[in-house]
């Protein structure tokens with residue numbers, strides 16, 4: 001009856017991936033990064049999957065509120081800190097930990113110490129080590145650490161950074177050394193490593209690691225798969241065939257007619273397009289699984305549909321299930337075809353896609 005294009009999140013895969021991170025970083029606590037609606041997997045599904053994480057990290061205050069409402073009692077790190085002065089009191093009431101990355105945020109904390117402010121909260125001073133997005137200069141680390149330590153609303157002052165190039169060989173080494181010089185001797189917890197750094201630069205793990213993408217089973221690296229580290233895909237995007245076309249040699253398919261059949265072939269029309277978050281730039285040849293068998297897309301992706309080559313799949317008919325990405329086709333493969341990264345596709349699934357949560361993907365269907 002209704003369109004069945006569905007994104008399914010596996011709680012079991014999320015939990016497995018967290019376990020893998022803990023194996024890779026046995027001495028560190030884990031902030032499971034759940035920003036952007038749990039990288040598109042659903043914030044509360046992510047919370048369930050990461051129920052053995054020591055903390056969760058995100059930047060949306062609405063999300064932090066939802067996590068508390070849903071019963072998450074452990075630490076929540078706000079990775080972009082306060083966006084306005086009023087966020088400081090809100091963070092205190094909700095028991096959040098705040099990143100502090102600029103002077104204005106320091107001033108808000110100092111100004112909030114008066115009557116009406118809630119209990120003191122942990123803060124993490126963010127040092128800029130070359131990403132040049134957020135963070136205070138290395139030279140400001142000591143004076144700002146001291147100012148924060150004197151703040152009545154501040155329970156503890158940690159230090160953190162976020163790497164620009166942890167996915168490249170040796171890319172986080174010099175920034176880590178800059179961080180260590182800037183913060184040598186300062187008290188407080190350290191948090192440096194994202195997914196890529198915790199896997200390739202164990203010395204960056206410190207007190208807290210901050211993995212995101214690998215918890216969702218995709219890779220931060222251009223040249224190394226998530227599966228090679230033991231991570232499992234946590235989202236499956238599925239649909240089904242809504243039509244079948246028999247093409248003769250010379251027939252084309254899709255807008256722009258940019259794919260032409262060289263010989264007779266069958267194509268299946270899949271009920272998924274760029275309005276669902278499937279990348280329009282995925283070219284002919286992008287892997288897709290029809291009836292559990294890997295094949296390729298053909299022609300241009302349109303708003304609501306795309307076409308798959310089912311010439312070798314005589315059993316494929318209207319209604320046959322299709323996996324756009326998941327376990328048979330990895331989201332990173334689709335991303336590579338479309339010239340982007342798995343992060344982008346996972347976060348981009350749109351509101352019209354049906355959402356389901358499962359304890360684990362069954363290993364047979366689709």
Ligand SMILES: *Cc1c(COP(=O)(O)O)cnc(C)c1O
Pocket residue numbers: 033035079162193194195196210211212213214220
């Ligand atoms: C998104 C983010 C992370 C997680 O990065 P991944 O590459 O997904 O592991 C960690 N720290 C900060 C500050 C972030 O913004």
